[in-house]
Amino acid sequence: MIVPPGSTIGIIGGGQLGRMLSVAAAQLGYKCHIFDPHERPCAADAAAQFTHASFEDAEALERFGMAVDVATYEFENLPVGPLRILGEKLRPGARSLAVAQDRAVEKQFIQDCGGRVASWRQVSSLEEVRSAVEQVGLPIVLKTRRYGYDGKGQAWIRSEGEAESAWDAIAHEPAVAESGVDFRAEFSVIVARWSDGRHAFWQSPDNVHREGILRVSTIPCSDFAALQVAEAREAALRIAEALNHVGVLTVEFFASESGPVVNEIAPRVHNSGHWTIEGAVTSQFEQHIRAICGLPPGSTELAGARATMENLIGDEVNRWPQLIGEQGAHVHIYGKGEARPGRKMGHVTRVSR
Numbered sequence: 001m002i003v004p005p006g007s008t009i010g011i012i013g014g015g016q017l018g019r020m021l022s023v024a025a026a027q028l029g030y031k032c033h034i035f036d037p038h039e040r041p042c043a044a045d046a047a048a049q050f051t052h053a054s055f056e057d058a059e060a061l062e063r064f065g066m067a068v069d070v071a072t073y074e075f076e077n078l079p080v081g082p083l084r085i086l087g088e089k090l091r092p093g094a095r096s097l098a099v100a101q102d103r104a105v106e107k108q109f110i111q112d113c114g115g116r117v118a119s120w121r122q123v124s125s126l127e128e129v130r131s132a133v134e135q136v137g138l139p140i141v142l143k144t145r146r147y148g149y150d151g152k153g154q155a156w157i158r159s160e161g162e163a164e165s166a167w168d169a170i171a172h173e174p175a176v177a178e179s180g181v182d183f184r185a186e187f188s189v190i191v192a193r194w195s196d197g198r199h200a201f202w203q204s205p206d207n208v209h210r211e212g213i214l215r216v217s218t219i220p221c222s223d224f225a226a227l228q229v230a231e232a233r234e235a236a237l238r239i240a241e242a243l244n245h246v247g248v249l250t251v252e253f254f255a256s257e258s259g260p261v262v263n264e265i266a267p268r269v270h271n272s273g274h275w276t277i278e279g280a281v282t283s284q285f286e287q288h289i290r291a292i293c294g295l296p297p298g299s300t301e302l303a304g305a306r307a308t309m310e311n312l313i314g315d316e317v318n319r320w321p322q323l324i325g326e327q328g329a330h331v332h333i334y335g336k337g338e339a340r341p342g343r344k345m346g347h348v349t350r351v352s353r
Ligand code: AMP
Pocket: 118, 141, 143, 148, 149, 150, 151, 152, 178, 179, 180, 181, 182, 186, 209, 212, 213, 252, 263, 264
């Protein structure tokens, strides 16, 4: 099915990813319709239409489904049930979402696809946390199965005595207990896949996180990570195929001494791919639109020899006057309003020839 320019693309979720998808879609002549429960989400400023409704609101989703030609999502903590009303119009499908939004289901799925993950156990009581500590060994990180992002819903256990406080810190939510990975680098594989199986990878960036939040992505990645990219791509593609995924899929990896270890998957465009807007011939946002609309793949070649993307977190966005004045710095400000600590407010990309 080809969805031609002039059609309307529905985007569920109205954050910065929806905003950048809308900008890319508008360039190709599409109109976007954002669906989000917030009063004035930042994506709505860049879109033709906006539905303000709860993600649980089946009637609003049905009306939205009738108003759009194809629908996608930019956020994975969505209830899957009400989305089923969108049927074949939803790309990627609900399966990609269902797998990615539950860390236990996700890890099992990755393993079933032959991907390597850190040793892990499902835990839903303090006793299970304690036995996971014994079986998996320390250090361990507890991660809630659902609704965690940017390091939220996570607590480390570095000594046996910390098991209880970590369990309290995640509010006794069902969780996975996973072994701390001794990694030399973190990198991601970003792939776009079409319904007929065509696919395209971008170069993998090295990603540096602080307090669970991505700070900087760099292209090309370090030599150590680069040696693991081929194996990581194979795993990412097996995951995309098993999900019958249409659109962009991101798989985050730890580059460890024993090879690439999958951290998590995101069934969508990703922060570690923002550099592609200026650093690649086709950005992840445009490619996602191409894939869900059945247009041909764009080139994922680099536009320069090197690219770095730096996130502007919280009040770092106040550096904008200096950044805007810097020649060659591509400044993106998401227009989100209050610069709360830990909130992604913008990013800046620098590409060198
Ligand atoms: P996540 O929200 O799962 O992507 O975790 C955010 C960041 O925390 C990761 O990018 C890593 O820097 C760190 N982290 C998460 N899980 C582990 C782990 N099992 N071992 C070591 N570091 C981790």
